[in-house]
Amino acid sequence: FILVLTLRTETIAWSFAAMAVAVAYPYAKRFVAMPQAVLGVAFSFGIPMAFAAIHNHVPPLAWMLLIGNVFWTLAYDTEYAMADREDDLKIGIKTSAITFGRYDVAIIMLCYVLHLAIVLVCGWQQGLRFWFLAGLAVAAGLAIYHYTLIRNREPGPCLYAFRHNNWLGGAIFGDIPPQALLTGLSYSPRQLRLSGGCSGWSWITSCSPRSRWACQTCLETDAMIAYAGPNLPHDLFEATGRNAGPLGWNVD
Numbered sequence: 001f002i003l004v005l006t007l008r009t010e011t012i013a014w015s016f017a018a019m020a021v022a023v024a025y026p027y028a029k030r031f032v033a034m035p036q037a038v039l040g041v042a043f044s045f046g047i048p049m050a051f052a053a054i055h056n057h058v059p060p061l062a063w064m065l066l067i068g069n070v071f072w073t074l075a076y077d078t079e080y081a082m083a084d085r086e087d088d089l090k091i092g093i094k095t096s097a098i099t100f101g102r103y104d105v106a107i108i109m110l111c112y113v114l115h116l117a118i119v120l121v122c123g124w125q126q127g128l129r130f131w132f133l134a135g136l137a138v139a140a141g142l143a144i145y146h147y148t149l150i151r152n153r154e155p156g157p158c159l160y161a162f163r164h165n166n167w168l169g170g171a172i173f174g175d176i177p178p179q180a181l182l183t184g185l186s187y188s189p190r191q192l193r194l195s196g197g198c199s200g201w202s203w204i205t206s207c208s209p210r211s212r213w214a215c216q217t218c219l220e221t222d223a224m225i226a227y228a229g230p231n232l233p234h235d236l237f238e239a240t241g242r243n244a245g246p247l248g249w250n251v252d
Contacts, residue, residue, distance in 0.1 A: 010052040018045035034096040036081065040073030041066075061122060068118030072165075075111035078104060079146065080162040083155040105151055112143040119172060128179050135175025142168045 004015040021042045028035035044066040051062040074096060081088065081097035082104060088095050100107045116136055123132045142164070149161040 004049075007053045008056055010056055010058075011049050014045065014049045014052055014058070018042065018049060021045060029093040029095070031094070033094055033099045034074070035094060036074050036077040036096040037070060039077055040070035043073050044069040061125070064118055064122050068115050068122070071111040071118070072115040072169075075108045075115065075143075076162050076165040078108050078111075079150055079158050079165075082150060082153055083159040083162070105147070105153070108150065109143070109147055112140075112146070116140055116143070128176065131175040131179035131182065135171050135173075138171040139168050142171060 004012055021038065022045075025035065025038050025042050028038040032038060047066045047069065048058040048062045051058050078096040078100065081095035085095070085097045088098060096107075097104050116139060120133075120136055123136075146161040146164065146168075149157040149164075
């Protein structure tokens with residue numbers, strides 16, 4: 001929490017909500033039918049906090065990713081709960097595995113589908129393509145493998161499926177760096193080349209519906225900011241401050 005205090009004010013504000021959810025989770029096992037969903041929210045609060053720290057606001061993209069991550073947490077932690085179901089019934093705590101009953105396997109697989117679908121939509125909107133889709137295909141294959149482990153509801157294989165989710169997450173995350181290297185993080189529907197004025201122009205990912213170009217040299221003072229969107233060239237840019245904007249542009 002001390003580290004959070006070094007970040008933006010909005011990030012600090014969100015950290016209090018994240019801390020409240022984290023503190024509530026242990027008690028959720030006594031009062032909430034699906035405490036795994038509470039855990040998912042607690043685990044996912046780093047997403048809006050990261051967006052707030054970088055962009056000073058939390059866009060819809062962050063909330064979509066949070067929801068997707070909650071579905072993933074619900075899937076893998078229910079697998080864990082399936083391994084402990086008999087013990088949890090004896091001590092009287094609530095878990096999603098107990099709540100789902102005989103539909104546990106089907107709902108876990110539905111959560112995987114929803115998680116992957118949300119990640120697909122978010123990534124596609126940000127311009128991720130080949131490597132991203134390849135990583136999602138691997139993750140989907142791993143989710144199917146998890147089905148083969150949990151379908152008989154045996155504690156050992158269910159626990160293994162839970163632990164195996166690090167590979168599923170790795171498949172999704174690992175495809176982003178090569179995709180970024182190939183595309184240069186150029187997420188606009190059309191590539192905008194900016195020239196003149198300042199030599200420091202480079203691509204900055206944006207959480208708004210438009211993609212953002214910003215001058216690295218002048219970024220601290222927001223001296224030069226341009227927006228490239230699907231309506232080019234009619235909606236070319238907005239610029240403020242000194243050295244405002246490039247001298248030339250064209251659309252590929």
